[in-house]
Amino acid sequence: MNWLLDIIESSIGKKLLMALTGLGFCVFLFGHLAGNLTIYGGKDAFNSYAEHLHSLGPILTVAEIGLLIFAMVHILSGIFLFWGNLKARPQRYVMKKSAGGRTIGSRTMPYTGFLVLLFVIFHLMNFHFVDKTNTTIFQIVQNAFSDPIYVGIYIAAMLVVGIHVSHGFWSAFQTLGANHPKYMPLIKGLSICFSLIVGMGFGFLPIYFLFML
Amino acid sequence: MTRSNGKKNINLTLKVWRQVGSDVKGRLETYQANNISTDMSFLEMLDVVNEELIINHRDPIAFDHDCREGICGMCGAVVNGRAHGPEKGTTLCQLHMRHFSDRDTVIIEPWRSRAFKIIKDLVVDRSALDAIIQAGGYISVSAGGTPDANVIPVPQEAAEKAMDAAACIGCGACIAACPNASAMLFVGAKVSHLALLPQGAPEAARRVLKMVQKMDDCGFGNCTNERECEAVCPKEISITNIARLNREYIKAGFL
Numbered sequence: 001m002n003w004l005l006d007i008i009e010s011s012i013g014k015k016l017l018m019a020l021t022g023l024g025f026c027v028f029l030f031g032h033l034a035g036n037l038t039i040y041g042g043k044d045a046f047n048s049y050a051e052h053l054h055s056l057g058p059i060l061t062v063a064e065i066g067l068l069i070f071a072m073v074h075i076l077s078g079i080f081l082f083w084g085n086l087k088a089r090p091q092r093y094v095m096k097k098s099a100g101g102r103t104i105g106s107r108t109m110p111y112t113g114f115l116v117l118l119f120v121i122f123h124l125m126n127f128h129f130v131d132k133t134n135t136t137i138f139q140i141v142q143n144a145f146s147d148p149i150y151v152g153i154y155i156a157a158m159l160v161v162g163i164h165v166s167h168g169f170w171s172a173f174q175t176l177g178a179n180h181p182k183y184m185p186l187i188k189g190l191s192i193c194f195s196l197i198v199g200m201g202f203g204f205l206p207i208y209f210l211f212m213l
Numbered sequence: 214m215t216r217s218n219g220k221k222n223i224n225l226t227l228k229v230w231r232q233v234g235s236d237v238k239g240r241l242e243t244y245q246a247n248n249i250s251t252d253m254s255f256l257e258m259l260d261v262v263n264e265e266l267i268i269n270h271r272d273p274i275a276f277d278h279d280c281r282e283g284i285c286g287m288c289g290a291v292v293n294g295r296a297h298g299p300e301k302g303t304t305l306c307q308l309h310m311r312h313f314s315d316r317d318t319v320i321i322e323p324w325r326s327r328a329f330k331i332i333k334d335l336v337v338d339r340s341a342l343d344a345i346i347q348a349g350g351y352i353s354v355s356a357g358g359t360p361d362a363n364v365i366p367v368p369q370e371a372a373e374k375a376m377d378a379a380a381c382i383g384c385g386a387c388i389a390a391c392p393n394a395s396a397m398l399f400v401g402a403k404v405s406h407l408a409l410l411p412q413g414a415p416e417a418a419r420r421v422l423k424m425v426q427k428m429d430d431c432g433f434g435n436c437t438n439e440r441e442c443e444a445v446c447p448k449e450i451s452i453t454n455i456a457r458l459n460r461e462y463i464k465a466g467f468l
């Protein structure tokens with residue numbers, strides 16, 4: 001197993017962990033969004049979707065533990081990479097300009113990532129670790145989104161996730177070695193589409209609750 | 214950067230990083246570069262400033278240079294926040310003063326990276342790049358008599374890509390420009406030009422593992438795909454070479 005440790009310790013190895021777990025989250029986001037779209041089908045559609053999800057029982061628990069492990073790996077390797085990068089340039093430039101490579105997404109990855117973490121904790125406290133005995137998930141969500149402050153936080157968080165993923169998505173492919181003039185434009189296009197879908201798809205739900213329900 | 218409007222000679226204010234040695238503090242010092250012909254290169258402009266400093270018994274600005282025609286990789290400084298200055302695909306020695314305007318202020322700093330110690334002023338120690346190449350080791354060739362041409366078939370496309378990667382002159386601008394001071398473009402180029410050719414195949418796995426390990430040991434940062442490197446590279450080496458480096462590393466590590 002030494003060879004595996006060597007790989008994980010290397011800069012490329014940590015990037016690979018970052019990319020694989022990041023793409024895992026992208027798949028999760030896609031599924032999560034698809035599930036949430038049942039909200040547009042009304043109260044019963046959403047509640048029954050939640051019920052079906054929870055009837056999966058042990059499968060759901062395994063998936064949750066998997067997500068938790070992915071989160072730990074993503075965050076830990078992110079911290080190591082960020083720390084290494086700070087150390088790699090002890091003396092900053094007096095004047096530094098972009099030569100055109102960086103984007104808002106790429107510039108802010110560690111910060112948007114950190115904000116996403118804060119949001120995920122907040123989000124789980126809102127909707128996951130709550131007493132659900134005498135209520136339905138739809139009611140809990142509706143209740144939360146009757147407060148404009150919650151709506152504001154959720155919309156802002158979805159913007160942040162969109163920015164994180166706008167770089168993360170294509171970057172993960174590059175890290176995994178998938179970059180070719182033939183298909184890189186497609187991956188970059190998908191990256192932008194995906195971040196828009198995630199940002200707007202999730203971001204519109206709280207607005208829908210606040211104004212339409 | 215704006216062009217000087219037809220005027221032949223320009224005057225500039227330079228703010229140059231001066232540092233007498235590795236372990237002392239440096240700082241920006243201000244100099245006037247007067248009556249600079251716009252046909253001069255950036256290094257020739259520095260020569261003019263240095264001549265005046267020497268005449269006045271002051272210490273001239275130390276900077277690296279050799280060929281002054283963009284092929285040796287010795288020159289380089291961060292000029293107004295850009296490695297090798299504002300022009301694309303250009304080394305500092307090939308940057309002409311016509312890209313500056315009269316009365317511009319020009320900030321000149323050395324490459325900054327933990328792996329590149331400042332020796333003096335704008336001169337940095339880039340031997341870490343040599344150490345990475347050395348870690349890559351040899352390639353097996355049968356050192357017999359002169360072989361016939363084309364005994365080893367190489368597809369044209371592979372040859373072109375290998376040549377593109379081999380254009381790297383090891384200047385270090387990619388590291389200087391990288392927000393993370395990562396050397397992935399340099400290492401990607403060095404791994405690629407051998408990995409693409411049959412001559413490089415026997416040692417490919419060992420080479421990439423050793424070079425990446427050396428790169429990490431030297432204290433370079435981690436690539437986050439910011440793409441600043443390819444934007445400043447005087448040889449316009451593409452980050453597809455970084456993707457190839459990642460592929461080679463995955464192949465060597467897992468297969």
Ligand code: HEM
Binds near residue numbers: 016115
């Ligand atoms: C919905 C949740 C998230 C998704 C979909 C996601 C996705 C991604 C993806 C695809 C990458 C690119 C990997 C690569 O460049 O190879 C990435 C990188 C990164 N993520 Fe996340 N991430 C999420 C949450 C987080 C969290 C919670 C943090 C930190 C607390 C974080 C911090 C980072 C950092 C520091 C990077 C590396 C930046 C870089 O290489 O430029 N991410 N993320």
Ligand code: SF4
Binds near residue numbers: 380387399445449
């Ligand atoms: S990849 Fe480009 S910028 Fe980096 S050392 Fe080689 S020639 Fe210089």
Ligand code: FES
Binds near residue numbers: 282285
């Ligand atoms: S002095 Fe040789 S490349 Fe500039």
